[in-house]
Amino acid sequence: xxxxxxxxxxxxxxxxxxxxxxxxxxxxxxxxxxxxxxxxxxxxxxxxxxxxxxxxxxxxxxxxxxxxxxxxxxxxxxxxxxxxxxxxxxxxxxxxxxxxxxxxxxxxxxxxxxxxxxxxxxxxxxxxxxxxxxxxxxxxxxxxxxxxxxxxxxxxxxxxxxxxxxxxxxxxxxxxxxxxxxxxxxxxxxxxxxxxxxxxxxxxxxxxxxxxxxxxxxxxxxxxxxxxxxxxxxxxxxxxxxxxxxxxxxxxxxxxxxxxxxxxxxxxxxxxxxxxxxxxxxxxxxxxxxxxxxxxxxxxxxxxxx
Numbered sequence: 627x628x629x630x631x632x633x634x635x636x637x638x639x640x641x642x643x644x645x646x647x648x649x650x651x652x653x654x655x656x657x658x659x660x661x662x663x664x665x666x667x668x669x670x671x672x673x674x675x676x677x678x679x680x681x682x683x684x685x686x687x688x689x690x691x692x693x694x695x696x697x698x699x700x701x702x703x704x705x706x707x708x709x710x711x712x713x714x715x716x717x718x719x720x721x722x723x724x725x726x727x728x729x730x731x732x733x734x735x736x737x738x739x740x741x742x743x744x745x746x747x748x749x750x751x752x753x754x755x756x757x758x759x760x761x762x763x764x765x766x767x768x769x770x771x772x773x774x775x776x777x778x779x780x781x782x783x784x785x786x787x788x789x790x791x792x793x794x795x796x797x798x799x800x801x802x803x804x805x806x807x808x809x810x811x812x813x814x815x816x817x818x819x820x821x822x823x824x825x826x827x828x829x830x831x832x833x834x835x836x837x838x839x840x841x842x843x844x845x846x847x848x849x850x851x852x853x854x855x856x857x858x859x860x861x862x863x864x865x866x867x868x869x870x871x872x873x874x875x876x877x878x879x880x881x882x883x884x885x886x887x888x889x890x891x892x893x894x895x896x897x898x899x900x901x902x903x904x905x906x907x908x909x910x911x912x913x914x915x916x917x918x919x920x921x922x923x924x925x926x927x928x929x930x931x932x
Contacts, residue, residue, distance in 0.1 A: 629887045629924070634916075635669025635695055636662055636897040637841065640871070640908040642675050643900070644698070645741065646864050650903040655686070661909040663690040665916065669894050671732070672697035680725055687726075694726040695894045696783070696839065702744075703767025704737035704760040704791070716771045724778040730839040730894070731775050732813055733782050735764055738791040741861050751859070756791045764791075765804040772809025783813035783839040786822065789860025793822040795829070802833055812836040816877055817843025817869050817898065821850065827881050831930055834885075840895035842919075844875030864900060871899040871911045873918025884924035 641658045643649030655675045662670055668691055677683040687694055699719045702708040720731060736742035738754035746754075756764065772782040784805075786798045802812065814837045819826040830837070846868055853863045872879050886895075897915050899906065 631890055631892045632886060633669055633894045634667060634897065635894055636665065636667050636912050637671050638673030638675070640897070640899045640912060641903055642673055644674060645861050653903065659686060659690050659692060662692060665909065665912055669693045669695045669896070671695055671896060680722065684726060694728055695896070696728055696730045696732045697723055698732045698734070700736045700742055701733060701767065701771065702735070702737050704735055704756055704764040706763050709767055712767065713770055713774065717774050720774055720778045720780060724780065728780060730781050730783040732785050732839065733771065734785040734787045734790060735792060736790065739789055740859055741789055753789060753791060761800065761804060768810045769806050772806065776809065781811045781838045782809065783811050785813040785815060786818055788818050788821040795822070795824045798824065798829065798833070802836055807836060811838035813839045813841065815841040815843060816882065817841070817845055820845045820877060821868065826877055827885065830882060830885055834889060839893055841898050842872050842895050843898040843900065844870045844872050844877050846870055847876040867901050869898070869900040870906065871897055871915035873915055874911065879919065880922045880924055881927050883919065883922055884927035885929050887924055888929035
């Protein structure tokens, strides 16, 4: 028996890849949401196979008792020339999510990213870290986007993410220190934390007060170490299977869950695997992750609240 106050859902990226498009590409929206409902889970994020028409999507989710919790929003705030258009796009994104009663917007800067920055060419091979001007522009843009989110009754939840300019521990710290705590919150992702060089538990404790949303993801350490040896980029790491669901990798989730329980976290947490469902069937792995999390004994683990 667990003492969780937070709500547990599952991300459709377990069924259909977003960064690696061939993963699960034949899977339909109906297959995904039927599996989610059969698992007894009631929350998910928007996926690329989901209906784009809000009325149709709401009808299908409501019929299965599923809440649309969030949707990823890429932003390019580090370049001031993109700011106005990016904020207009952000407002439309917020308006869409508000129609479903969503409370958080998963948000990530793509400037400098090898895979997500539209200004990069296929011939390039490394993430371009931000200079001081880029950081200032990013922070200003995020604060403005946070105001937009708040105007719709939502929170901007910044997703620190592999293969981006907010990936490493110092980059997460810098983003948190440069943005308004009332406007810019944190999407805490266990797998991306480890991938980027953070201790997931330490990151949770350090920035807990900023956390508005959570992704629970695990890491295959042997795959990660080989990928580092081979200087693999982020998408290549996904293709190799670096990510998996909680309980199937190297991260110890017992102290993480204990920390969340003792601090009384009451938002949403999404199970994520982001791996090839042909090799790692999404429903089966989600079921195993649920069993693992429910089996954890957190009663003897003390939180280190700041």
